[in-house]
Structure formats: structure tokens, C-alpha cells
Amino acid sequence: MRRRTFLKAAGGGLVALIGAGAAVWSQAPIFPKRPAPDAASALGWISHRDGAYVLTLPRIEMGQNITTALKQIACAELGTDWRRVTVEMHDTNMGRVRATVGSESIMHFAEPLAQACAALRDALASGQSEGEVTVVTRPFADLRAFRAGPIVGASPEIAHGRAIVTGAPLYAADVTRPGMLYGRVLRAPASTELTSRPRRWNSRAARAVPGFVAIVEDCGPPIGKARGLGIVTSRPGALDPVARALAVEWDMDDAAPLPDMAMLIDVDAHAPGGLPHLVLDGAPQDGLWDVDMRLDIPLAAHGPIEPRAAVAEWQEDGLSVWSGTQDAFYVRDVLADAFSVTQDRVVVTSCRVGGAFGGKTLCTVEAEAAALSRATSAPVKIQWTRAQEYALGFHRPPSSHRIRARLAEGRITDWDHAQVSSHILFTGAGVPAWLQTGTDMVIGDPGVARGMAAPYKLGRARAAYDAIRLSVHAGPWRGLGAGPNGLAIESAIDEAARVAGVDPLSFRLDHVTDPRLSDVLVRVAALSDWSSGPPQVAGARTGRGVACGIYKDTSYAAVVADVAVDACGSVRVTRLWCAHDCGFVINPDQVRAQCEGNLAWSVGMILTDDLPTQQGRVVAETFADAPIPRMTDLPEITVDLIEGTGPLSGAGETAIVAGPGAIANALRAATGRRATRFPLQPTEFAL
């Protein structure tokens, strides 16, 4: 189908049926490359002309406001005015940078950027005004960016702020191209772990829908094993009626019923001590346990308000894609492979992302848009429906935990944490089963393990897990395993404190080994006036709880929560305090914002997050089926930052290690009942 004939066909109200049978797509997975950022590559992020600088952001912006923080670093190191630095999102013409994940942007990108800016500053001072700059790495202490000053340590107006509040285009779905069409790839209502493909459909009915342009059989690689059928329309509102009119019937490999996910990950169905991956390798002694608890944390969606979107356009020199992805380079690599073009002929432009939380790390909607664009020889925009987000994305895995503890003289002497979950870093959405068998044998899944090594003196301590491939794909979700593991560990520590008869905050201080963790506990105790307890709420039981944790061995948080529980068992979080230490702080207000976001997610983990499934597939279609916290779910939040001189670290996933535990422990204090299943069921806490 060539552009001219196609346009003529569309313009004349005729139809195009494009492609005859689905292509054979490569079965070899492409893996994201993760180059370590260094000062030399950082030179590619900053440029100077006539007294003005352009900072090409080496990260994607998804609300962590890294744009503002890196601009602060550049300005401070260059010694230039805020208005002289323009920040641009990157495309894949820049040197490769790795995915924006894992709260790494300040931790790993700030210093290389400062080194490059220092080198540029020196070059300009020495009279060099064009050509390449060489960077000689200087000691960290000699960099100007990491000293509090008028820019660093301050909180200037956030980058893109004005564009956001005036509705200017920023996101992938805001991109428009001349002659642009609208697309969707329909897939079977089935687990993406099962092979499925369109069998037949009503082309005639679809053609009759005003705005219909094309049906595209050759519509890109499968998602999981689900092959699709593409539709293209001239207006976005025509997609729903065309999809309905098509009434696609699907061939589905659904002969065998899928095993029940809850059964597969039931920790108590696995042999005690028999879990394959050890995080703590102590040998707890046999005998009766003082604490023996089971926690079950469900499958959960990321739930960004922006369903993923992409615009793709093929031109003679290659493919251009605008995407709201966490990893433009990985998207580029996959597209080049899928469409058999060299990488230099694919340019992926990073747009601001409307919430990602780990969920926009693979190439999905981009390949769909590229395939439909290629088939129609026109630019195509695709934004997934909310239902597609649930059905075709990957999610936080469900996990089941058994934690046991034994105490003597007020101290934990034995600890055993067993967890069964599904894959996170080696997500089933990107890693085929045969390859997972290999990663399972060699290293397990560090994403599941994250946060499983409790930050306490635990005596003879074992922590072990297994990851089971499920029919609903799991993958990275804010904090990876750290949120669920923190909730499980902090619940058990709280029960251990009760057994010991010791105040839970003191009990934690007695068992903490890292002084920075002690510091945040002490700070949050003072901030919340811990010992005063929760204020009375008429007609409700009230309780106060505390929890703490360390994220990725680098950042620290302690949280105190107050809750009120009514007679029906409905739980309200009435107050949250957080003390947070992520080392030297570039932008205190935006670190606070990240803490607030983590606490909102903590409330969600306890009160709302759940992605319902039936027969091994996600059945949620709207936010009504997979709710997220609302304004009335969030209390007043106070965040206290320890703005230390410590090494740079992350803030995007830290407080989620402590927030859920603090809320669950407050609920225990209020009701005498330990929450073991989430989200909370009010009936379990009714009077």
C-alpha cells in the first residue's frame, strides 16, 4: 500500500484492507541495555551557544521533577542564570542512556552532569567557544553543584509547571502530525500468556462506520502471545464503533484451564525451608514461634492516569515515534528489530510521561502505532484504553508471606521470612518462560528480593523466596518488592514488639543497626509527638503506628500513621508523618513531593490497590474495578527531610517501605486485629 493510493482510497470513502496474514515476528527477546552514565557521556547532555545553554535531559520526566533538579545542578555548576538554561527532552539521536527506573537519576546522573558542566565552564573561561570539550574528572568535593546555594538546596518553580497549568502539549497523546490517523490493535479477551489470534471478523459492518479507514492484519509483534487485529480511523471516536462492528472472533489456546494464581503463590504450600532463593542465610532454630503470621498482598495495577500512547510516522528515511516511555532507547531497539530497519533509521522522542511507576518500560503501543502507520502510510496515534492498560500491561505481582520470629529477653533471636511471588525484574511480559527458567536457576529475581533483608539485628535469620510465572504478567511497580516486603516485615516487627511488651518505636531502635535509620525513627517520633498517641475521634476507634525501612541500601524513611476505624470497620488514615534521609538534597520541595506520593501509594497499598482476575486473566476495565486513592483517602501529611551531606541517593520509592507498615500497625493498635489481607476488608475490622 503506497501513500498516494491509500490516501485516495481513504479520501474517496473507500476501504483498505491491509496485509494478508500476520507476519512472523522475531521470537528472540531484546533486552534493555544499561550503560553506566559517566562524565564523558554527560558532555552530550549539555551544550552552549552565545551565552545560552541547552540541557538535553538524560532522563525521562514522569513527575519526579528530575527536569528541575538536573537544571539546578547544571545552573549551579555552570555558574549561570536560571533563564539561560533551556531543558529539552531527549530523543534517541542522543547517546544512549538507560531506562529511568529505580530512583537512580540523582544517585547516578547528577555527578556526571556536574562534571560535564564544570568542564564546559572551564573551557568557556579559557576562551574556547566552539568544538568539543574534554572532561577531566575532579573530586566530588570540588564540584560546585553539591553545596547548598541560591539554586541547589532551593525549590524553584518546577520545569514544565507553566505548561501543565495552561494545558500546553507535553505528552505523547498531545502530539499531532499532518494527515494523522487513529489506531487501535484489538486482542483476544484472554491471558496474554495464551496464544490467541483473530479468526474472523465482520469487515463489511466495520466499513460502514463513518470514519473507518482500514483493517490491518499485520499489526506488529504479539503482546505476550496475543496477536492482534489493527483498526485505523480518521477520528478517534470512530475506534469504539469500528471495534464493535468488527465483532472479532478469536482463536484462543484455552483448552486447559489456567492454574489458580493464589494457589500457585501460596507460601504455605511450599516446603518450609525449601524456597530456592536465599536473601538472608541464617539458620533459625526449630521450635515454637512467638510470632507466626501470614500476609497476602494482591496483584495491583500501576494505575497512571495516562494510558500509554504513541504517535508513529514512517517517512522515506525511516520511522519517527513519539512516546511516553521510561526507556526510549529500548523502544528504539525493539522497533528496529521488529521492523527490520537499522537503529539509526528509528528515532524515538521521549515525551513527558503522565505517570509510569515502573509500568512503561517495555515497547507495546509504540510497535502497534508503527505497524499501523506502516500499513496505512500515514502517521498514526494510538492511546490505549483503560481496559487495555489492565489487560495488556504488567502489574505488581501478588505475593504471599510467612514470617516467624522468636524472642528472648526482649530481643529477636530467630527470624524466618518466606515469600512466594511472581517475577519482577525478569518480568513475564518481556522474558519468555524458557529464559525465566534460566534466570530462576542462576540468580532468582532481585526485584522480588528487594527489601527482604530486614534492617534489624534478627539473630539467626533466614529470608527466602520463589518467583512463579503466572498467567497475568507481573513486573516492576513502584519500589518493586520493597513495598510488599516492608509491609510484611514491619507488621511482624510490630507483633514482636507486642510479644516483648516494648513500645514499638523503642523496640525498633533496639534492633536497628544503621545509625541513619535510627535517626529517622527518632526524628519521626519527635515530629509526631509519638508518645502522645492519636487524638480521639468521636464514634471511632483510633490507633497510632510506626514503621521504618531502607531502600536500596541508600535512603531511609520512618513513618508514623494515625487511623480511625468506625463501627462498620471502615478505616480512615487521619494523619501521616514521615522523616526521610536521602543524603544531600538538591530540591527539598520536590523530595517532599516524592515522599507525599509514596505515602499516597502507602495508603493505596492498604486501602485500595487490587486488580481483580478471573480464570487467569485481568477482568478490570475501569478505575471502578481497580480503584486508587481519592482525595478523601489522604490525610494531612508532614514530611521532615534530613538534608544531610551523605551521598546522593533516590527519593522516588523510599517512603513506601515504611508507610504501609505504619498504617497497618496503627490499625492493629486501634482494633487489636492484625491486617493480613489487602486491601482491607471492613468486615474484618467491624465491631
Place this chain on the structure above:
Amino acid sequence: MSFILNGYRQEPPAEWADEPLLFILREHFGLVGAKFGCGVGICGACTVLVDNVPTRACITTLDDVEGRQVQTIEGLAKGETLHPVQQAWLDHAVPQCGYCQAGQIMTAVALLNDTPAPTDQDIDAAMDGNLCRCGTYPRIRAAILHVAEGA
């Protein structure tokens, strides 16, 4: 079929008559501030004001707005001068990812138009239907109260 869009009478072409207002705004008029979030009126990212009533553009038809005033986030500022709610959103650094914020702001504008000094309960009632996954709710509340105090 016409309506008043940010003060100007507009008449979308006939072939767009069946499109939801959201797509007419975004794809025909190029006003992309209102966002697609759920398509069924739950999340509020597409909120615009129809005769000052917060309205889900994703489930609103051209019939629904015929002859009426539709205000979008693009119609709030007067030239370079931001509406007080927009300014408060910047002063409190409300947005994280920002995707829901046009809808949040339009809902807040309508609240403050009707209730210049809202209580926390008024804010709850007005804002509870606008979802934000980043968790900016406490800042949204603070920004609204800030505007109310300055009024």
C-alpha cells in the same frame, strides 16, 4: 451545531458531530489540556466547564453543549497573567506527572466560582471525583485554600 469555546463561537465540521467533546477539543481544535484517562467519566482528567459546571468531556456530546459556554484550561489565563488557581498550583508545586492537573484545576475553578471560601468538606465534595495517582491531593487542597484566603 455550535458552542462557545473559551469565548469564541465554534462550529466543528459535520463529520465530527458524533465525536465526544474531548476528542473534538483535542484532535479537532488542538486544545490538548483536557486529557483522556478512562473514557467513562470516572477519573476526571478530561474535565472542562460547561456553563461553569465541571463536566466530563469524554462522555459529553456536541448535542450536550450546543449553544453553551465551554471553558477549557487553555481559556483560563488572561494573556500572560495566570488565573489565581493556576498561579496557586505553581506556588504550591502541585503537579507531579501533571496529567490529571488540567481536570483538577478546572474542577477547583468551578468550586471557587461557586464557593469562594470553601471548607475542607466543600473541597472533599468537589474534588473527590478527580483522580491523581501521583498523590498530589494534599497540595491540591492547600492550593485551593490558598486561593480562597487570597480572595
